Amino acid sequence: MLDERAKLLLKALIERYIADGQPVGSRTLSRASGLELSPATIRNVMADLEEMGLIISPHTSAGRVPTARGYRLFVDTMLTVERSDLVTPDLVPEQPQKVIANAAHLLSNLSQFVGVVMVPRRSSVFKHIEFVRLSERRFLVIIVSPEGDVQNRVIFTDVDYESSQLVEASNFLNHHYAGLTMEEVRARLKIEVEQLRAEVGVLMQAAVNIGAEVMSSNDREDVVIAGERNLLSVSDFSSDMGHLRRAFDLFEQKTQILRLLDFSNQAEGVRIYIGGESQIVPFEDLSVVSAPYELDGKIVGTLGVIGPTRMHYDKMIQIVDITSKLVSNALSHKR
Numbered sequence: 290m291l292d293e294r295a296k297l298l299l300k301a302l303i304e305r306y307i308a309d310g311q312p313v314g315s316r317t318l319s320r321a322s323g324l325e326l327s328p329a330t331i332r333n334v335m336a337d338l339e340e341m342g343l344i345i346s347p348h349t350s351a352g353r354v355p356t357a358r359g360y361r362l363f364v365d366t367m368l369t370v371e372r373s374d375l376v377t378p379d380l381v382p383e384q385p386q387k388v389i390a391n392a393a394h395l396l397s398n399l400s401q402f403v404g405v406v407m408v409p410r411r412s413s414v415f416k417h418i419e420f421v422r423l424s425e426r427r428f429l430v431i432i433v434s435p436e437g438d439v440q441n442r443v444i445f446t447d448v449d450y451e452s453s454q455l456v457e458a459s460n461f462l463n464h465h466y467a468g469l470t471m472e473e474v475r476a477r478l479k480i481e482v483e484q485l486r487a488e489v490g491v492l493m494q495a496a497v498n499i500g501a502e503v504m505s506s507n508d509r510e511d512v513v514i515a516g517e518r519n520l521l522s523v524s525d526f527s528s529d530m531g532h533l534r535r536a537f538d539l540f541e542q543k544t545q546i547l548r549l550l551d552f553s554n555q556a557e558g559v560r561i562y563i564g565g566e567s568q569i570v571p572f573e574d575l576s577v578v579s580a581p582y583e584l585d586g587k588i589v590g591t592l593g594v595i596g597p598t599r600m601h602y603d604k605m606i607q608i609v610d611i612t613s614k615l616v617s618n619a620l621s622h623k624r
Contacts, residue, residue: 386408
């Protein structure tokens with residue numbers, strides 16, 4: 290437990306370090322805190338904070354910098370997020386893939402760090418299916434998910450089909466099976482196909498088999514990342530190639546980021562993960578500010594900003610919170 294004086298000094302130290310990026314000494318802290326305390330008193334408090342593991346003294350400086358534990362205490366108990374005039378462009382309702390890509394770039398541009406967006410889990414349910422004749426015995430199957438995700442596949446058949454047969458097949462599937470998973474459709478077709486004309490039934494079975502493969506395939510990225518190069522201009526990384534290399538390895542592998550976003554997906558509101566305090570963010574140099582986004586009121590993914598632990602958390606919280614709402618609106622309005 291910290292008394293009010295220690296809290297004020299810790300808050301002032303972290304805010305000064307975030308602003309300047311330099312270890313904070315007792316004289317600087319005295320001016321930044323606005324407290325009428327002697328340098329000796331401030332040094333004693335800083336020694337107590339260091340003993341508690343909230344700040345640390347780099348070996349080359351007499352000043353102190355916050356630790357992951359210090360950042361956590363600051364974020365949880367001292368951070369105030371004031372409403373600002375943050376200007377954000379709207380995300381236009383369109384195909385989910387474009388909304389996600391635009392959101393990642395928006396996060397990166399606003400934060401000047403790295404924007405990450407977890408792609409919504411692909412639904413195995415179809416909303417609409419349509420057949421288009423390309424040439425003899427060659428047809429395009431168009432499958433639309435409830436989220437508006439459109440998948441196309443070409444199928445080849447043993448016999449040719451007339452336009453009326455294609456319309457008949459799509460109308461039957463849309464009328465009787467829309468809202469079911471492809472596996473459910475495939476199972477029901479085996480039973481009900483006898484009621485259909487044989488050639489149309491074969492066409493529908495071929496389409497459903499293709500649809501099941503398409504909607505369960507992993508041919509797309511699970512997370513979209515934008516703005517990795519922004520870290521090149523962050524002094525915390527540009528001055529240490531080891532730090533920079535670890536960060537880029539993280540973005541290249543993406544597995545750790547996806548695990549983090551999956552974890553964030555379980556919580557509502559903005560969450561902050563500070564590097565070094567747990568295995569969730571394995572690198573001490575990085576912090577993540579994340580929030581879930583929704584489709585029609587249901588959480589379907591997570592987005593966030595990845596940057597140095599020395600970031601303006603209040604600003605990042607606003608950026609992430611606003612962007613999650615923009616993505617939710619854009620996806621929910623796409624019908």
